[in-house]
Amino acid sequence: xxxxxxxxxxxxxxxxxxxxxxxxxxxxxxxxxxxxxxxxxxxxxxxxxxxxxxxxxxxxxxxxxxxxxxxxxxxxxxxxxxxxxxxxxxxxxxxxxxxxxxxxxxxxxxxxxxxxxxxxxxxxxxxxxxxxxxxxxxxxxxxxxxxxxxxxxxxxxxxxxxxxxxxxxxxxxxxxxxxxxxxxxxxxxxxxxxxxxxxxxxxxxxxxxxxxxxxxxxxxxxxxxxxxxxxxxxxxxxxxxxxxxxxxxxxxxxxxxxxxxxxxxxxxxxxxxxxxxxxxxxxxxxxxxxxxxxxxxxxxxxxxxxxxxxxxxxxxxxxxxxxxxxxxxxxxxxxxxxxxxxxxxxxxxxxxxxxxxxxxxxxxxxxxxxxxxxxxxxxxxxxxxxxxxxxxxxxxxxxxxxxxxxxxxxxxxxxxxxxxxxxxxxxxxxxxxxxxxxxxxxxxxxxxxxxxxxxxxxxxxxxxxxxxxxxxxxxxxxxxxxxxxxxxxxxxxxxxx
Amino acid sequence: xxxxxxxxxxxxxxxxxxxxxxxxxxxxxxxxxxxxxxxxxxxxxxxxxxxxxxxxxxxxxxxxxxxxxxxxxxxxxxxxxxxxxxxxxxxxxxxxxxxxxxxxxxxxxxxxxxxxxxxxxxxxxxxxxxxxxxxxxxxxxxxxxxxxxxxxxxxxxxxxxxxxxxxxxxxxxxxxxxxxxxxxxxxxxxxxxxxxxxxxxxxxxxxxxxxxxxxxxxxxxxxxxxxxxxxxxxxxxxxxxxxxxxxxxxxxxxxxxxxxxxxxxxxxxxxxxxxxxxxxxxxxxxxxxxxxxxxxxxxxxxxxxxxxxxxxxxxxxxxxxxxxxxxxxxxxxxxxxxxxxxxxxxxxxxxxxxxxxxxxxxxxxxxxxxxxxxxxxxxxxxxxxxxxxxxxxxxxxxxxxxxxxxxxxxxxxxxxxxxxxxxxxxxxxxxxxxxxxxxxxxxxxxxxxxxxxxxxxxxxxxxxxxxxxxxxxxxxxxxxxxxxxxxxxxxxxxxxx
Numbered sequence: 001x002x003x004x005x006x007x008x009x010x011x012x013x014x015x016x017x018x019x020x021x022x023x024x025x026x027x028x029x030x031x032x033x034x035x036x037x038x039x040x041x042x043x044x045x046x047x048x049x050x051x052x053x054x055x056x057x058x059x060x061x062x063x064x065x066x067x068x069x070x071x072x073x074x075x076x077x078x079x080x081x082x083x084x085x086x087x088x089x090x091x092x093x094x095x096x097x098x099x100x101x102x103x104x105x106x107x108x109x110x111x112x113x114x115x116x117x118x119x120x121x122x123x124x125x126x127x128x129x130x131x132x133x134x135x136x137x138x139x140x141x142x143x144x145x146x147x148x149x150x151x152x153x154x155x156x157x158x159x160x161x162x163x164x165x166x167x168x169x170x171x172x173x174x175x176x177x178x179x180x181x182x183x184x185x186x187x188x189x190x191x192x193x194x195x196x197x198x199x200x201x202x203x204x205x206x207x208x209x210x211x212x213x214x215x216x217x218x219x220x221x222x223x224x225x226x227x228x229x230x231x232x233x234x235x236x237x238x239x240x241x242x243x244x245x246x247x248x249x250x251x252x253x254x255x256x257x258x259x260x261x262x263x264x265x266x267x268x269x270x271x272x273x274x275x276x277x278x279x280x281x282x283x284x285x286x287x288x289x290x291x292x293x294x295x296x297x298x299x300x301x302x303x304x305x306x307x308x309x310x311x312x313x314x315x316x317x318x319x320x321x322x323x324x325x326x327x328x329x330x331x332x333x334x335x336x337x338x339x340x341x342x343x344x345x346x347x348x349x350x351x352x353x354x355x356x357x358x359x360x361x362x363x364x365x366x367x368x369x370x371x372x373x374x375x376x377x378x379x380x381x382x383x384x385x386x387x388x389x390x391x392x393x394x395x396x397x398x399x400x401x402x403x404x405x406x407x408x409x410x411x412x413x414x415x416x417x418x419x420x421x422x423x424x425x426x427x428x429x430x431x432x433x434x435x436x437x438x439x440x441x442x443x444x445x446x447x448x449x450x451x452x453x454x455x456x457x458x459x460x461x462x463x464x465x466x467x468x469x470x471x472x473x474x475x476x477x478x479x480x481x482x483x484x485x486x487x488x489x490x491x492x493x494x495x496x497x
Numbered sequence: 498x499x500x501x502x503x504x505x506x507x508x509x510x511x512x513x514x515x516x517x518x519x520x521x522x523x524x525x526x527x528x529x530x531x532x533x534x535x536x537x538x539x540x541x542x543x544x545x546x547x548x549x550x551x552x553x554x555x556x557x558x559x560x561x562x563x564x565x566x567x568x569x570x571x572x573x574x575x576x577x578x579x580x581x582x583x584x585x586x587x588x589x590x591x592x593x594x595x596x597x598x599x600x601x602x603x604x605x606x607x608x609x610x611x612x613x614x615x616x617x618x619x620x621x622x623x624x625x626x627x628x629x630x631x632x633x634x635x636x637x638x639x640x641x642x643x644x645x646x647x648x649x650x651x652x653x654x655x656x657x658x659x660x661x662x663x664x665x666x667x668x669x670x671x672x673x674x675x676x677x678x679x680x681x682x683x684x685x686x687x688x689x690x691x692x693x694x695x696x697x698x699x700x701x702x703x704x705x706x707x708x709x710x711x712x713x714x715x716x717x718x719x720x721x722x723x724x725x726x727x728x729x730x731x732x733x734x735x736x737x738x739x740x741x742x743x744x745x746x747x748x749x750x751x752x753x754x755x756x757x758x759x760x761x762x763x764x765x766x767x768x769x770x771x772x773x774x775x776x777x778x779x780x781x782x783x784x785x786x787x788x789x790x791x792x793x794x795x796x797x798x799x800x801x802x803x804x805x806x807x808x809x810x811x812x813x814x815x816x817x818x819x820x821x822x823x824x825x826x827x828x829x830x831x832x833x834x835x836x837x838x839x840x841x842x843x844x845x846x847x848x849x850x851x852x853x854x855x856x857x858x859x860x861x862x863x864x865x866x867x868x869x870x871x872x873x874x875x876x877x878x879x880x881x882x883x884x885x886x887x888x889x890x891x892x893x894x895x896x897x898x899x900x901x902x903x904x905x906x907x908x909x910x911x912x913x914x915x916x917x918x919x920x921x922x923x924x925x926x927x928x929x930x931x932x933x934x935x936x937x938x939x940x941x942x943x944x945x946x947x948x949x950x951x952x953x954x955x956x957x958x959x960x961x962x963x964x965x966x967x968x969x970x971x972x973x974x975x976x977x978x979x980x981x982x983x984x985x986x987x988x989x990x991x992x993x994x
Contacts, residue, residue, distance in 0.1 A: 020677070027775075027810065064804050065771035080771060103840050107701050111843035113851060122654050132650040141645040148638040153629040153961075156827040157619050180517075192689060196853035203725060204604050208705045225851040228700060274562035274577060278524075307561050313524065330653040332857040334689075343600050346608035354610060354722040356693035356853060362829040363857075464650075 014049055018057045026066050026080055035077040037067070113224040124473040125394070126441040127267070127416035127461035130327050131386055139375055140366070147365045159361030162349035163190025163337075167364045170371035171323075171337050179298065180308030181321065181339065189338045189348045190359050193331075194296060194324035197338040198222050198259070199355065201320055202229045204347045205290055206256050213248050213255040217448035219266050219294065222259050231257075235450045238265055242272030245279055258284065258291050262310050263298040264413045267448050267459055271413075277310050284318040291319045297327045299380050300463075302388045303412040317341030325367065327415065327463075328380055335359055335367055387415060387463050390470060394462040397474030405431070405481045406458070415463035418445060421456040426485055428456035434484030438476050511546055515554045523563055523577055532574040534564070610721040621970040622891070623938040624764070624913035624958035627824050628883055636872055637863070644862045656858030659846035660687025660834075664861045667868035668820075668834050676795065677805030678818065678836065686835045686845045687856050690828075691793060691821035694835040695719050695756070696852065698817055699726045701844045702787055703753050710745050710752040714945035716763050716791065719756050728754075732947045735762055739769030742776055755781065755788045759807050760795040761910045764945050764956055768910075774807050781815035788816045794824040796877050797960075799885045800909040814838030822864065824912065824960075825877055832856055832864055884912060884960050887967060891959040894971030902928070902978045903955070912960035915942060918953040923982055925953035931981030935973050 012020075025031045037043070040058060044051040058075050061067040068076045103111065122129050147155065162168075168185040175181040191197040198221075206212065208230040214223045216235035226233050234252040237244050243260045258280065262272035272280075284291050293310045311321040324336035340348055352358060370376050391410055398408045398419055405426075406419035421428055432444035435458070445457040465473065509517075522528045534540070537555060541548040555572050558564040565573045600608065619626050644652065659665075665682040672678040688694040695718075703709065705727040711720045713732035723730050731749040734741045740757045755777065759769035769777075781788050790807045808818040821833035837845055849855060867873050888907055895905045895916055902923075903916035918925055929941035932955070942954040962970065 016677075023805075027812075060802060063801050078771070080775065103844050104702070106704065107841060107844035110701055110847045110851075113847045122650050129654055132653045135653060137645050141642050144641055144645070145638050148634050148641070153619050156629045156632060156829045157626055158828045180513075192853040195851070199852050204607055205601070207603065208727065221851060221854075228848060228851050230705065274575070278577065304560050305557060308520075315524075326854075331655045331854070332653045332859040334854065334857045344604060347600055347604035350607045350610045351725060354607075354692070354718060354725050355696055356689040357718075357828070357831065360829040360831045360860075 015053050015057055018047070018049075018054070019060060022057070022061060023064075023066055026077055031077045033077050033079045037075045037077070039074060110228060113221075113228075121441050122464050123439070123441045124465040124469055125416075125460035125462060125477075126464055127443055127459045128327070129461060129464040130330060130415065131383060131390075131463050132330060133464070133466050134383070134386060135330055136375070136379060140370065143366045143370050143375075147362060147369065151362065151365055155361045155365050157361070159358040159364065161353055161358060162186075162345065163188065163359065164361050164364040164368060166372070167368040170368045170376075174371065174376070175309070175321075175323065175339065179295065179306070179321075179323075180312040182312070183339050184342070187339055187342055187345060189340065189345060189352065190364060191322075191336045191338055191352065192334050192356060192359050193326055194294065194322050194336040195221055195225065196352070196355065197320075197322040197336055198292065198294075199225055199229070200338065200348045200351045201290070201292055201322075202226060202231060202257065203351050203355070204344065206231055210256040211253050212257045212259065213252065214259045215243055215261065215265065216450050216452045217267055217445065217454065219259070219261065219296075220448060222294070223450070226257075226259075235452070237452050238268060238270055240270060241276040242270055243276065243280065245276065245283060249283075254287055255289050258289060259294060260291060260310075261294045261296065263295050263306055266294070266296065267416065267418070267445065269411050269414060269418070271307060272310075274307070277307075277313060281310065281314055281316075281318065285316045289318070293319050293321045295321060295323050297414050299328045300384055300387055300415060301413040302384070302391065302410075306413075311339060317343075320344075328383075329367075329370075329376070333363065333367065335363060383463075390462040390465060390467060391417065393467060393470040394460060394465075394474065397471045398460070398477065400471075401475045401478030402481055405478070405485060416459045416461040418457045418459055421458070423485070424455055426456055428458055431456075431481055431484050432458050434480040435477050438480040440473055440476050440480070442477070512550050512554055515544070515546075515551070516557060519554070519558060520563055523574055528574045530574050530576045534572045534574070536571065607725060610717075610725075618938050619961050620936075620938045621962040621966055622913075622957035622959060622974075623961055624940055624956045625824070626958060626961040627827060627912065628880060628887075628960050629827060630961070630963050631880070631883060632827055633872070633876060637867065640866050640872075641863045644859060644866065648859065648862055652858045652862050654858070656855040656861065658850055658855060659683075659842065660685060660856065661858050661861040661865060663869070664865040667865045667873075671868065671873070672806070672818075672820065672836065676792065676803070676818075676820075677809040679809070680836050681839070684836055684839055684842060686837065686842060686849065687861060688833045688835055688849065689831050689853060689856050690823060691791065691819050691833040692718055692722065693849070693852070694817075694819040694833055695789065695791075696722055696726070697835065697845045697848045698787070698789055698819075699723060699728060699754065700848050700852070701841065703728055707753040708750050709754045709756065710749065711756045712740055712758065712762065713947050713949045714764055714942065714951065716756070716758065716793075717945060719791070720947070723754075723756075732949070734949050735765060735767055737767060738773040739767055740773065740777065742773065742780060746780075751784055752786050755786060756791060757788060757807075758791045758793065760792050760803055763791070763793065764913065764915070764942065766908050766911060766915070768804060769807075771804070774804075774810055778807065778811055778813075778815065782813045786815070790816050790818045792818060792820050794911050796825045797881055797884055797912060798910040799881070799888065799907075803910075808836060814840075817841075825880075826864075826867075826873070830860065830864065832860060880960075887959040887962060887964060888914065890964060890967040891957060891962075891971065894968045895957070895974065897968075898972045898975030899978055902975070902982060913956045913958040915954045915956055918955070920982070921952055923953055925955055928953075928978055928981050929955050931977040932974050935977040937970055937973050937977070939974075 040051050040054040044054045058067055062069050065078050068078045122132055167190055168188045171188055172185050210231050212226045212231040212233050213236050214233055216237055223233050236248040242265060262277060280291060295309055298306050309321055311319045321339040325333050395408050395410045398406055405422055407422055408419050411417040428444045428446060432442055435442050443459045445454055537548050537551040541551045555564055559566050562575050565575045619629055664687055665685045668685055669682050707728050709723045709728040709730050710733050711730055713734055720730050733745040739762060759774060777788060792806055795803050806818055808816045818836040822830050892905050892907050895903055902919055904919055905916050908914040925941045925943060929939055932939050940956045942951055
């Protein structure tokens with residue numbers, strides 16, 4: 001025991017250090033089963049600590065099985081299994097980092113997914129993030145406090161599978177009024193965002209190796225999630241009517257799941273034509289496959305009313321409609337919903353329980369009251385007006401400062417527009433990287449593409465940028481592009497995503 | 498068009514009804530491509546509505562592609578794809594419920610999982626639910642309001658993959674002080690509860706058909722989740738030292754993942770002995786498999802300090818430690834954590850993004866401040882005292898009112914105890930169902946079992962029951978058991994779980 005030393009600066013209490021030290025000696029084989037320890041009096045004197053401390057440590061280690069006390073004859077090392085662990089156990093922090101577990105190929109592929117790219121940013125011109133600066137924090141906070149104060153205890157527990165009835169009612173009314181959807185409340189599953197809905201669908205309806213058709217360009221996290229679940233993802237281009245069904249039919253094996261964004265193609269912004277919708281529905285019915293309608297931002301339209309959801313055209317129960325509050329409220333709410341044919345709801349709800357339990361009933365209740373008292377509708381109306389004006393400022397700024405590099409047309413819906421590079425041979429990755437190096441967020445169109453090669457373009461999100469910052473930020477975009485595309489920096493290696 | 502009728506009581510605006518009506522006629526084939534519609538003036542007169550309403554509807558349907566307007570010559574049905582949908586489209590609510598999609602065998606198996614059983618209840622004597630009646634709502638609400646008022650916009654967005662640094666720091670300090678775990682903050686992944694951590698582990702480390710060893714009796718949602726992910730689940734009994742490694746080695750193929758609850762076996766309450774822990778670690782290292790240490794309620798101990806976590810004994814990076822705030826705070830928080838060897842963290846964080854995006858950074862921030870200001874520790878201390886006294890009241894009540902049916906010993910940790918049926922041949926399902934029919938929640942031990950047959954027992958949770966209700970509830974338990982076991986009601990069919 002004389003080798004034992006206290007690390008005075010470790011911030012760990014003396015008794016813990018002694019405990020850990022004795023455990024380590026036993027586990028490392030420096031003390032063996034049956035070895036007798038010094039008496040507590042002796043050890044206390046040697047170490048200059050109180051005898052009671054030593055006694056407490058002996059007691060704890062005896063409970064744990066490391067030591068054995070025989071009344072009257074002393075304290076002995078217990079009959080601890082002979083360790084076959086490496087002689088140098090990297091138990092302290094420095095050494096713990098010394099070993100690095102080698103992740104499998106599968107784990108490395110997961111870690112390399114594009115979907116995690118810089119989720120944290122809310123800077124200009126981050127696509128897909130709403131106007132967090134204008135979020136009605138006060139009203140939301142008040143709704144939260146009300147629920148905390150007077151909500152039933154049950155709201156603090158796990159909540160009913162599939163979601164809180166009150167929130168399902170609010171969602172039913174919302175999709176009826178905004179999306180032309182008629183459904184029963186028991187067709188709705190409240191999910192932890194749209195992404196979870198996609199995963200629930202796949203876990204329930206496909207198996208390893210099932211063919212899934214995804215749009216190309218398309219939603220990155222969807223196809224990465226399908227790959228995580230070992231689906232055979234096939235990439236289908238979009239034409240001016242949307243998802244190119246004919247292409248898919250000719251080139252790919254029949255799908256079990258088809259992911260589409262009919263209201264507002266992600267990221268191109270195309271609205272799927274009525275005929276294309278009907279063809280897709282027809283095909284799904286004939287071949288018994290499922291259409292996942294990802295309706296991620298249909299609340300924000302600046303020209304005309306949206307087409308009703310495809311779900312509203314579906315007469316045979318082949319559409320799974322997915323909505324989200326990440327764009328219409330804020331991403332950190334982590335609530336979305338899945339509207340499903342009746343026969344599948346129980347499976348989706350059970351799969352959700354197994355994935356992560358249900359969505360917090362507390363947050364569901366806050367959201368329900370925010371929706372049912374009209375605050376949600378008012379917020380959407382306000383954001384529609386705000387986004388339209390931010391879009392106009394962005395169009396104006398980009399045309400003014402980057403008009404020689406980019407073709408800019410105002411988008412008719414959503415939260416981003418695409419600036420098409422005038423020089424169709426310019427490298428959009430170089431341009432986007434230059435803009436990002438100058439402190440402005442944006443995404444090159446090609447990161448959404450797998451097989452398709454499109455005219456080079458860059459996505460600029462306008463929703464999350466305060467009006468006052470838009471023009472200055474577009475000036476930075478223009479300068480960075482001038483530098484990158486005319487300043488001889490064409491050779492900058494493209495950033496890896 | 499003369500067949501069109503308004504449903505005055507539908508609550509849907511007139512223009513919507515007209516829109517839907519025309520769409521339906523086209524989709525049903527009652528109006529065909531090229532058919533001419535009555536003029537807006539004519540239709541308005543026929544239907545007794547304003548001409549402007551009709552014009553608006555025509556305009557919307559023209560945008561959608563259902564109609565075609567040729568200036569001067571009228572409005573025509575558009576070139577809508579010939580529908581092969583069933584002639585009777587069940588678009589209205591009544592009919593929507595008319596079709597029922599037949600779920601696949603896989604979907605039905607998911608829907609039948611035991612894990613969803615009555616998640617909503619917080620009544621006496623629900624196991625696994627903390628004292629929601631004593632939760633410091635005010636302090637929590639205040640922390641939430643502070644974050645809402647002054648938190649950075651970024652907290653309202655998606656948050657950094659793996660979790661907020663501030664919360665990871667708070668978790669590191671907590672597990673260091675309470676569980677003897679030394680880790681870097683970047684070994685921590687904040688998850689949407691423990692259940693999500695289990696799923697992340699499986700998605701990253703196993704594939705379809707991989708062997709997973711689970712305790713029997715054991716955590717229901719864990720094994721159901723492993724089955725959902727197509728693992729080959731093998732059931733391993735527990736003896737008085739915990740997980741029976743020898744049994745598993747002899748009967749089952751080598752595992753890739755081993756799920757254990759060493760601190761407090763779920764649901765039996767056994768603490769895994771030191772030697773068993775070391776044998777398990779040794780085995781994991783030799784065979785390159787992973788141990789998932791589910792440390793779900795180790796905060797609540799009434800006799801002695803807990804053994805340090807197995808993770809603290811692990812010198813070679815084979816333990817994945819999973820903790821949760823569902824018991825120590827409240828389930829609706831939906832936050833847990835995974836402490837992993839360094840090499841795997843990126844894969845876990847990426848898998849989480851693909852499953853459901855990250856945990857709400859807003860909620861993470863609230864939790865971090867609740868932990869870092871000492872409120873969390875104080876709460877745990879208070880709950881420890883409270884639960885001990887609730888346990889004592891439960892023991893006293895059950896001995897008094899149900900002592901002729903149940904052997905009752907106070908548990909030394911956790912939030913439930915097991916009442917062992919004195920008559921070892923009595924049917925615990927019948928007894929538990931009788932108690933539940935009398936309005937008292939409880940769970941028969943056998944629902945946690947797969948292959949093992951144990952002495953009949955019933956789980957009674959005491960944490961969530963206000964002190965004042967405990968005695969009365971035990972009286973109901975006694976009466977119900979008397980009725981069921983002595984009253985000739987042995988033939989009541991057991992409830993299906």
